[in-house]
Amino acid sequence: MDRALYIAMSGAKQNTLGQTAEANNLANVSTTGFRRDFEQARSMPVFGDYYPTRAYAMEERPASDFNPGPLVETGNDLDLAIDNQGWFAVLDANGNEAYTRRGDFQVDGLGRLVNGQNQQLIGAGGPIVLPPYEKVQIAADGTVSIQGVGEEPAVIAGIEQIKLVNPDLTQMEKGEDGLFRLRDAEPGAIQPADPTVQVASGYVEGSNVSAVHSLTQIMSLHRQYEMQVKMMSTADENAQTTASIMEIQ
Amino acid sequence: MHSALWVSKTGLNAQDHGLTTISNNLANVSTTGFKKDRAVFEDLIYQIQRQPGALSSQDSRLPSGLQLGTGVKVAGTQKIHTTGSLEETSQPLDLAINGRGFFQIALPDGQIAYTRDGTFHMDAEGNIVNSQGYLLEPNITIPDQTNTMTISRDGIVSVTQFGDTTPQEIGQIDVVDFINPTGLQAVGGNLFLETAASGAPEIGVASEDGFGSIEQGFLENSNVKVVEEMVKMITVQRAYEMNSKVVSSADQMLQYLAQNT
Numbered sequence: 001m002d003r004a005l006y007i008a009m010s011g012a013k014q015n016t017l018g019q020t021a022e023a024n025n026l027a028n029v030s031t032t033g034f035r036r037d038f039e040q041a042r043s044m045p046v047f048g049d050y051y052p053t054r055a056y057a058m059e060e061r062p063a064s065d066f067n068p069g070p071l072v073e074t075g076n077d078l079d080l081a082i083d084n085q086g087w088f089a090v091l092d093a094n095g096n097e098a099y100t101r102r103g104d105f106q107v108d109g110l111g112r113l114v115n116g117q118n119q120q121l122i123g124a125g126g127p128i129v130l131p132p133y134e135k136v137q138i139a140a141d142g143t144v145s146i147q148g149v150g151e152e153p154a155v156i157a158g159i160e161q162i163k164l165v166n167p168d169l170t171q172m173e174k175g176e177d178g179l180f181r182l183r184d185a186e187p188g189a190i191q192p193a194d195p196t197v198q199v200a201s202g203y204v205e206g207s208n209v210s211a212v213h214s215l216t217q218i219m220s221l222h223r224q225y226e227m228q229v230k231m232m233s234t235a236d237e238n239a240q241t242t243a244s245i246m247e248i249q
Numbered sequence: 250m251h252s253a254l255w256v257s258k259t260g261l262n263a264q265d266h267g268l269t270t271i272s273n274n275l276a277n278v279s280t281t282g283f284k285k286d287r288a289v290f291e292d293l294i295y296q297i298q299r300q301p302g303a304l305s306s307q308d309s310r311l312p313s314g315l316q317l318g319t320g321v322k323v324a325g326t327q328k329i330h331t332t333g334s335l336e337e338t339s340q341p342l343d344l345a346i347n348g349r350g351f352f353q354i355a356l357p358d359g360q361i362a363y364t365r366d367g368t369f370h371m372d373a374e375g376n377i378v379n380s381q382g383y384l385l386e387p388n389i390t391i392p393d394q395t396n397t398m399t400i401s402r403d404g405i406v407s408v409t410q411f412g413d414t415t416p417q418e419i420g421q422i423d424v425v426d427f428i429n430p431t432g433l434q435a436v437g438g439n440l441f442l443e444t445a446a447s448g449a450p451e452i453g454v455a456s457e458d459g460f461g462s463i464e465q466g467f468l469e470n471s472n473v474k475v476v477e478e479m480v481k482m483i484t485v486q487r488a489y490e491m492n493s494k495v496v497s498s499a500d501q502m503l504q505y506l507a508q509n510t
Contacts, residue, residue, distance in 0.1 A: 023253035
């Protein structure tokens with residue numbers, strides 16, 4: 001019997017995986033700093049002892065979309081958005097450096113600057129900790145200046161420098177925790193700060209998922225899937241016809 | 250089953266929580282001293298279905314893998330402690346803090362709660378109490394026969410009594426501040442409680458050392474901006490609709506499979 005049934009099945013299965021990837025994009029349409037994942041299928045010829053006549057579909061996530069998301073004004077001094085290219089450096093669950101575009105920062109009870117996912121922001125001299133302050137200002141180059149409690153506005157002083165990096169995007173890869181790291185980087189490796197990266201205070205960067213695009217993609221995968229199922233039933237009919245010819249009258 | 254179904258379910262769930270936050274903000278648009286919440290979304294973990302760099306044959310590698318995200322969740326709500334606009338009421342017991350700081354309220358169980366709502370009243374014994382009747386901490390009792398009561402910008406309460414023209418100082422209203430007011434726990438009734446995330450309260454004198462000044466005859470409005478909330482509501486609704494579209498698409502795919510094979 002021909003393997004058309006199996007090939008159609010593999011196509012349908014890969015379509016559901018693509019559907020999951022797009023559904024994840026759409027679910028994160030309002031997640032701060034979220035980067036959309038691309039989703040594509042590739043034909044994989046089956047090599048073996050024989051001539052490779054068959055090709056199976058294989059779904060993959062080649063990369064994430066690094067286009068900037070929309071900037072949303074919040075008026076909150078600690079909310080930061082990166083203008084154009086660049087990344088914030090944060091500590092991941094293992095205490096290593098990882099990168100994110102998520103800039104909805106707040107001060108926790110110990111004065112540490114953490115983002116909405118509770119990841120600690122790294123500065124020029126390690127994780128950033130702010131003393132009690134009355135007013136905080138973050139400049140475009142990532143300098144944090146504070147007016148300490150009980151101090152005159154005149155003594156506002158720069159105390160910290162947020163580490164902003166800009167590694168080669170082709171080397172950046174999204175990890176299981178949604179943070180980005182450099183492909184093939186050693187654990188504990190750090191990237192140098194890039195002084196040209198600019199931030200905007202009082203803004204957060206939204207998700208770069210285009211709802212229209214994702215929804216269209218989902219519809220298209222839906223139709224492809226239907227075609228694969230149709231192929232399966234056609235293969236089934238063929239098999240039945242063959243069987244009926246072979247039947248002894 | 251179809252994993253897109255579950256992923257889009259997380260999207261629906263998160264948007265639903267987002268809408269709850271927005272509707273609570275809108276419901277409290279005229280609550281004195283109310284601080285709005287912002288729903289914080291985060292993406293769930295990714296599952297590696299196929300490892301990038303794995304061998305695809307004896308001497309070739311997969312150039313990219315397949316890592317599927319598992320959806321979104323609401324990581325929490327973040328209180329936005331920006332100051333609301335001050336509104337003049339001319340009531341002597343209406344107080345607002347212009348700047349950082351909270352009033353302290355003694356709860357009936359002995360705990361101290363913190364509030365920005367300065368709508369104070371007097372009870373039958375002359376104590377200054379909040380709208381729920383809980384005492385201001387430290388307790389201030391206004392004596393009988395009080396003619397006028399003045400609260401200075403640094404919190405000193407002084408009264409003049411009938412037949413006496415010299416004002417008498419009867420107490421001091423302290424303000425407290427936290428290193429991270431966002432970490433306070435909202436318990437309703439415009440009250441907040443200290444948590445491990447907020448840090449310990451720092452008691453101080455109003456209009457000194459960075460604390461806000463106390464303004465008598467003013468109230469702080471809610472910091473909810475109606476237009477902003479409406480726009481957020483539209484965004485949430487559309488995101489919800491699109492996620493539900495994915496649910497129905499995934500459902501139809503399964504249905505189609507069941508009917509046509």
